[in-house]
Amino acid sequence: MQLKKSRKIMNEETKNQKFTMSVELSVLEALGINLYSNAAAVLSELVANAYDADANRVTIDWKLDGERIVVRDDGCGMDVRQINDRFLTAGYKKRDEEGLSSPKFNRPFMGRKGIGKLSVFSISRSVTVYSMTEGGIPEGLRIEAGALQEAIKENESYHPEPVEVPDEYAVKGTTLILDDLKTKRAAITAAALRKRLARRFDVLDERSSEEGGFKIVVNDNPLTFADRQELKKLEFIWEFGEETIPSVALPVGVSRYVIEDATIDSGRNWKLKGWFGTAKKPTDLTDDEEAGSLKNIIVLARGRPIQEGILEKLDFSRLFGNYVTGQIEADFLDLDGEEFEDIATSDRQRLIEDDERVLALQAFLRKAFVGASEEWSKVRPKKEAIDAIKRFPKLKEWVDARPPWQRDSAEKMIGTIASLELEGRRAGEDRKALFRSGVLAFERVGLRQASEDLEQLSGVTAVDLLPLLGQQDAYEAGLWVDILKSRIRAIEQFQHLTSIDEKEKVLQQHLFDHLWLLDASWERAVAGGKMEENLRNIEPGLFAKEPEGDEITGRIDIRYATLSGRHVIVELKRYSVKVETNDLARQGAKYATALKSLLEQQQRGDEVSKIEVIFVLGKPPGTRGMALIAPEDFYKSQFAPINGRFVLYDALIAGAQNQYEEYLAASESARQLDELLGSLDEVSEE
Template identity: 65%
Template sequence: MTVDMSVLESLGINLYSNAAAVLSELVANAWDADATEVSISWKQNGETIVISDNGRGMTVDDLNSRFLKVGYKKRAIEGSSSPKWERPYMGRKGIGKLSVFSVANRVSVYSVTETSQSGLEIEVEALRRAITANVAYQPEEIDVPQEFQSGGTTIVLENLRSKRADLTANALRKRLARRFDVLDQRPASEGGFAILINGKRITYADRQELKKLEFIWEFGRRTLDDSVLPAGIERFVLANDVVDAANNWRIKGWIGTAKRPTDLTDDEDAGSLKNIIILARKRPIQEGIIEKLDFSRLFGNYVTGQIEADFLDLDDGYEDIATSDRQRLIEDDPRVTVLQRFLRERFLEASQQWADARPKKEAEDAIAKYPKVREWIDSRPGWQRPPAEKMIGTIAGLELEGDSARQNRMDLFRAGILAFERVGLRQVIEDLDSLGSLTAVDLLPVLASQETYEAALWVDILRSRVEAISKFKEITSNDEKEKVLQAHLFKNLWMLDASWERATQSKRMEEDLREIAPGVFSLDDAGKERTGRIDIRYATTGGKHIIVELKRYSVDIDISKLMEQGRKYAVALRDVLNKSGQLAYSELIEVVFVLGSKPKARDRGLMEENEYIKNQLASINGRYVLYDQLISNAKNQYSEYLDASDKAKSLDDLLASLDGDSVGG
């Protein structure tokens, strides 16, 4: 068996895609060497990277037998922990040293022990040639410079591969802070371990995801100090930290949620924070596990975290289940499957707590920005307040995107407030208890559909109706009123009768009468025969069918002509409805004429005109209403009602003020 050059390329040059992963391997080596400090000198687009530690160092024999030997089994030869501080060894496969060749074409190693100084230099191209020629590669022996003679090991990376080494020092700090949980914060005299970038120690302040958290769940007990978390964060403890009781497999660490999913993806230096890193022996062994949990709840879009599961990297006969780059695990191993199952259960537990707590927190923020919402909630009956707060918080916390996001949120606030004012609201409020995990797509049909607006509360309806009627009054052309009302009455039959609120059947404007009863015709204003039509046919919730005939404002019409048309419409419609089994009594059909002036009654004989017209209309269950009367009565009816109700005015002010508010952003 021979080893081809492709092995070096696969395990070193091409295995690692970024400098943070490479330097993690060198930091791990420093940890294993009982160092209390590792210092990285890093400059963007610089020519060199210098990594120095104050560990126990390596002799020439150590360099040859351990460092230069690819596949050196440290744990099998030296045991599972370091001699001085008894740290569990991070290294296992003996190939991490090859990672340096993925970012540098020249690597110099200087190591100083209590009794020796040694140095060597490796040129990647010379190494390639030796392996290709199937001969042993002999690094060049070099002297240790004065600046590196104080002890420990220093590795200098030169002739860098710019694409893989193109990081700022700030970005490197943030990425290493995530990969090592800032390691041991104890002082050096107690075995603490510090990572320095350009002379500055990495701390929890470099953990960018911690700064984004709104809620956090810790396994077993609280371990993070309040000082490293944002002010006002809500903390939970997931009491169960036992993954497998029989083997005593436990986990430590935390998961947390951000206020918005975008909070976990917008850090250019730290990269995407939207993943959960699994650590074993204080270093990453799986970068991102949530996608393996078959967890599709909304909670998963907001979550980040770090979990320590040392049982994934056990010695004493356990297989090595980490991939070569230590970014993934062998998924069918029992340790992995039991961890995934355990985490899914804890995620479900946390997501339920989040669904309950998040709307409350969002509501607090929204109410702080908008005091009138607080007043509105306080005015609710006691049983309505908790779900009202939850609804406000759910809307405030929705992830809405685009230029219209703010207006969409305002519409949702308005719709939600109206829903709570609806008569007979108890069932709706009970339904709102489940809204904590809904998305905007789920919530809009519940709160913001036109049906909900129309059924929600008279206040907003009254306000919009008064405004609509006011616009009608501005029309100065008498004949134009017919056109305007004909278009709007179709959608707003409440102008004819305030009780006509909601329909169970569709409304149709100018429906061709031939579709109802072929052969039935009516006369136009000149008395000529024309294709019959019903301007509006409408079915109320009680099953009544209303035929509305609009006449031009200026037309002077006799009651006999109206009766002729109305009777034909009513008879034809009743006949069709009887045949379809929809009509049991003739009085279920009503005919309404909208006119510019009162009809004439030229052939009434000695009967008083108004009485005659009333009797004629009664024979077809009909009536008439004048355009001007319609507008005036409707405006007076709704304006007086709106002005007379203190509750209506109060809620109207609340809804109007939302248009100028910035709740929820």
């Protein structure tokens, strides 16, 4: 808002006109009610005013009883004239009227435009002001936003109501009490306010009051570096000129760098201070609901924000930019003098971008970021590798076992995987899977390098081949480890499905996906794999026929044809279902006859003898109608015509487990890699 400047001092006898405020309604709305969208920005204006008033301490009682905010400072205070001329005059140019710095501590003034005090109307409808100078008389007034707006509409001056000053506020300094709060804009917690204010000021010093020290206190607790949430997230930090952040404020193990040349223009003494750094993960900068997004770089001038975020203005698209946060001090952006234009927008959140100072800053930061990004790309994988190896000790054993020329690359591979930004609840599992794949792929890389070395030799002997064959064995064993482990998991899942008596359809799908459960020689790399196939659809234009010519209908659970021409029909029954041998034989004969018919119609009669039928059952089939012969002989007599047999789920599962676990136990190379890859599964990732 822009208040009309008025130096008129009201007659003391006209008490209700002791204070005078005049402002255009459009200015009030533009620069007060609507300019500031959050409470932290509003409180920042009041803190800046306290700093300019040579206060040593500004205290913020945030939302007392949930209904009011009290901001008080121990600065120089104001008398009636100063309240009218300075506080109630929008556009009061402090630097023109009072000089460039405060009288007591010689602080460069933060304020410039004289409109910050109007920000209070964006979060409050009623503001009470108490102020007192050293040895002066305490003064009090109340501004009601509604009454102010009415006066503006009537084109009249507004006279804030004089009020008595309570004893607790009759002290040197200034107090503002904000009542009738606007819920949405003031809807943050005291903890959130602390975090946001701590990031907006660079006045967290330990100087005494006599030395000009300045404290910001929220609900009786001073702000400290501990409130700077972005510092807690850092993995790397670059500081301009020298190290200024106390080590205690940084995480243990943070990597620190100094950009020694922080001069932008030596002739005009334009220099930078402050820092920027990278978090371990981009989400570390966006997950803090109280502090807001930390994924930006705030630019300060004279200790307070002048640009809320400058990263997007740097035309910097490298991955590094997704991890960056920081706070940069560039006092040359707020210079005084006729030759220097005020380049900050009214809300002090943006800069006029075509100013030479802004362009120089952007160019300098872009160059600094490029250099830091290159350094980061080199050292970060190594650091992440160290962290990963701490979590997975077996990885260290694996790295140490690499040939010397491979170890750096192995560590970099581990660090690269460890530093990848993975999202979702399965991020930890996905990273472990990448480690597994990376280890196996690295084995292959090593094999290829060994092959290339041998190609340079003439007259290769058996002695030369032994290292290569040893690496190839390790690589193949590693591949088998992954295959075998996945198969054991498939076996366990299949066992679970049978134990809960799952429906045939579910068992059918699982067995179709893992036909090696029936026979280890059956892989997916065979021809003609079909599941639940209608006999009419096996061959387009053909239908299965009985010898008499009648069509055969039905659905085969699973049909497989191997590359050698072997045709397998699989029929599954639910685990708890009891079936008779005669019924199975009839069903199997129907399917075998149908398939035989189709093969003969395609002139593939030589493959008819290779048809076989397998029944997968939970219990042995019944032997109703069996003569006085052994059950095994009865089964053989019934199933022989269709080259058939049955297998029980329990036997199938036990056989598969024994087969693959015996292989794991027998292969030393596989065992070693299995221990490594297994260790990745055993450690939880935070």
